[in-house]
Amino acid sequence: MRLALLSDIHSNVFALDAVLRDIRRECVDVIVNLGDILYGPIAPRDTFNLLMQNEIVTIRGNQDRQIYEAQEAEIASNPTMQFILDDLGTAPLDWMKSLPPTIQFNEDIFFCHGTPENDLVYLLEDASSGSPVLRSNDDIMALLAGNPSHLICCGHTHLARSVSTRSNQLIVNPGSVGLPAYKDDEPWVHAMENFSHHASYAIVEGSGRSWSVNHKRIDYDVRKAVEAAKSRNRDDWVSFLSTGRAVN
Numbered sequence: 001m002r003l004a005l006l007s008d009i010h011s012n013v014f015a016l017d018a019v020l021r022d023i024r025r026e027c028v029d030v031i032v033n034l035g036d037i038l039y040g041p042i043a044p045r046d047t048f049n050l051l052m053q054n055e056i057v058t059i060r061g062n063q064d065r066q067i068y069e070a071q072e073a074e075i076a077s078n079p080t081m082q083f084i085l086d087d088l089g090t091a092p093l094d095w096m097k098s099l100p101p102t103i104q105f106n107e108d109i110f111f112c113h114g115t116p117e118n119d120l121v122y123l124l125e126d127a128s129s130g131s132p133v134l135r136s137n138d139d140i141m142a143l144l145a146g147n148p149s150h151l152i153c154c155g156h157t158h159l160a161r162s163v164s165t166r167s168n169q170l171i172v173n174p175g176s177v178g179l180p181a182y183k184d185d186e187p188w189v190h191a192m193e194n195f196s197h198h199a200s201y202a203i204v205e206g207s208g209r210s211w212s213v214n215h216k217r218i219d220y221d222v223r224k225a226v227e228a229a230k231s232r233n234r235d236d237w238v239s240f241l242s243t244g245r246a247v248n
Contacts, residue, residue, distance in 0.1 A: 004028040005174035005202040007113075007155025008061070011040030011084070012178025012241075013047040015199035018220035019177050020054060026203055034155035035061025035099075035113035038092060040179065041232035042225050044084045048092040060099035061113040061156065062120050068093045083232055108208055110149035114156045117145050123154045124161055124173060127190035132159060137166050144169070150209050158182065158192050160200050160215045170211050175200030178225070180244035183236070191246035197222040198244075 004023045009016050023031060033056050038044040051058075067084060075081050085093075101119060103111040113119040123143050125132035135143075140163065144152070152171045160175030180194040194200065198217035205212050222241055229237035236247045 001030070001109075001207055002026070002028045002203065002205045003109075003153075004031045005034065005153050005172060005204060006032065006056075006177050007034035007174050007201075008036045008158050008176035008179060009033070009038075009047060010036060010063075010176070010178040011038050011042040011044040011047050012199075012225050013043040013050055014222070014224045015178045015218075015220050016047060016050055018218050019199050019201050020050070022216065022218050023201070028203065030105075031056045032105075032111060032153060033058040034111060034153060034174070035059050035119070036063045036155065037061065038088065038096070039063035039067055039084060041080050041083060041234045041237055042178070042228040043087075045087045045089065045092065048088065048095070057103065057105070057111070058099055059103055059111050059113060060096055060101055060119075064096045064099065065119070068097050080232065080234065104149070108150045110147055110152045112152070112154050114154065115143045115145070116147045116152075117143075119156070122157050123152075124163055124171060125157050125159065127157075127192070128188050130188070130190050132157065132190070132192060134161075134163070140165055140171070141167065151204065151206075151211055153204070158200075159194065160202065162202075162213045162215070168209055170213075172202055172204055172211075172213055174202035175215065177201060179237075179240055181240040181246045183246040193246050194244040196244040197242055 114121045115123045158176035183191045203214040
């Protein structure tokens with residue numbers, strides 16, 4: 001089986017369009033979207049519309065929940081959230097609510113956003129020091145919580161990585177399609193950075209315990225995404241998108 005793995009699009013329709021065009025040349029069997037899809041100051045509704053034109057297996061991420069669970073106080077204090085809700089309308093919210101948090105795709109393959117049990121936890125990285133460090137094998141195995149799948153596909157960190165465990169399981173994070181860096185203060189202040197503007201996704205091919213991984217970085221017209229973020233007064237996103245670095 002040949003899979004194209006996408007994650008963390010974050011409303012960046014310009015990056016998504018470039019990635020989907022590249023995927024068409026790859027002749028994959030399945031396209032998979034690992035969540036955090038429409039949250040961002042770029043083009044939420046256009047991103048939704050483009051996704052609906054393609055056959056994609058999709059799960060939800062933590063920031064998908066954040067959109068449809070947003071309360072009045074959060075909306076009032078977060079202009080980006082207000083823009084997203086105004087731009088999306090009803091149909092995309094209903095779609096996100098319908099998405100599963102995880103999918104056991106077949107006997108070999110499992111999809112999650114964070115870990116199999118929590119969409120807010122990084123499966124492969126510990127960022128408590130402020131920067132991401134690969135977790136120990138024991139810590140990764142504990143977070144897998146006994147999931148026996150040979151191939152586990154996750155997102156959330158925006159960092160492209162492939163890790164084999166002592167149980168001969170392969171964990172693949174394809175990185176972020178639409179947001180190559182960010183800074184967060186939950187549950188500790190930390191930054192995730194890819195150090196370039198490129199859109200990331202992965203091609204994974206194989207079966208059983210035998211898988212090959214090709215992490216891809218795709219160029220696109222990042223100026224369009226930057227202009228959208230700038231028009232919504234998100235200077236932090238301007239830096240994230242254009243440099244792949246977090247704001248100091």
